[in-house]
Amino acid sequence: MEKTLTWNEMKTIFPDEWLLITDFTLDQSGHLMCGVVTRHSIDKDEVYRLPAINKPSAFKYTGESTFPGGWRAHAEHHHV
Amino acid sequence: MPNITTFNSGAPYIYLSIFVAAENGSLHEFDAIFDTGAPRTEFSDSALQYAGFISGTKPVIIKTGLQSQKYGKIVLPHIQICGHLIENLEVFVSHFEKSWGIDALIGLDFLRQFKVEIDYSKGILTSDKLLILTK
Numbered sequence: 059m060e061k062t063l064t065w066n067e068m069k070t071i072f073p074d075e076w077l078l079i080t081d082f083t084l085d086q087s088g089h090l091m092c093g094v095v096t097r098h099s100i101d102k103d104e105v106y107r108l109p110a111i112n113k114p115s116a117f118k119y120t121g122e123s124t125f126p127g128g129w130r131a132h133a134e135h136h137h138v
Numbered sequence: 139m140p141n142i143t144t145f146n147s148g149a150p151y152i153y154l155s156i157f158v159a160a161e162n163g164s165l166h167e168f169d170a171i172f173d174t175g176a177p178r179t180e181f182s183d184s185a186l187q188y189a190g191f192i193s194g195t196k197p198v199i200i201k202t203g204l205q206s207q208k209y210g211k212i213v214l215p216h217i218q219i220c221g222h223l224i225e226n227l228e229v230f231v232s233h234f235e236k237s238w239g240i241d242a243l244i245g246l247d248f249l250r251q252f253k254v255e256i257d258y259s260k261g262i263l264t265s266d267k268l269l270i271l272t273k
Binding site: 076082085087088090108112115116117119122123124 | 142143144145150151154155157160162164165166167168169171184185187188189190218220221235236237238239240241
């Protein structure tokens with residue numbers, strides 16, 4: 059049986075990776091608390107590959123997001 | 139009754155979970171950012187492909203500093219945001235950079251349907267369905 063890990067353990071064991079997590083538990087706000095890491099890779103495509111796993115899955119990235127933001131990115135791009 | 143959703147106020151954005159009922163009935167959870175700069179909710183094409191709503195992704199070259207690259211629309215029969223079930227929501231299909239670490243942007247279409255209050259100091263988002271009266 060695969061081991062259930064907490065979200066903090068996942069971040070430590072799989073730094074800067076994409077995770078597909080099954081058999082997960084959420085808190086009341088829908089944030090993942092723990093689960094089984096079924097797939098993991100630094101390559102997102104590898105984790106999202108088909109065929110899909112036929113059970114509820116949560117997808118997480120353990121690294122720092124480089125999302126550029128909304129209006130800030132727009133302003134920076136146009137040198138506002 | 140309003141729903142209360144917590145978020146990490148120390149993070150650079152408001153990260154929320156968004157749940158999508160896939161074509162096969164499974165409920166998948168994806169990470170999203172609450173983005174009032176997005177007119178409409180957007181999903182990454184890779185997430186939609188996994189959930190069975192699109193058959194493939196398009197190769198897209200995204201320019202530095204620009205936002206997501208939208209290239210289609212799709213209606214999701216059942217999604218859940220902040221504990222609210224939303225049916226038949228039309229969303230943009232977008233290319234998301236992998237390093238963004240997210241699969242969705244929750245846009246203004248959510249705000250049009252819900253009264254949302256944010257207490258940033260406490261990391262609490264309160265949301266309640268707006269009553270829309272029709273003749």
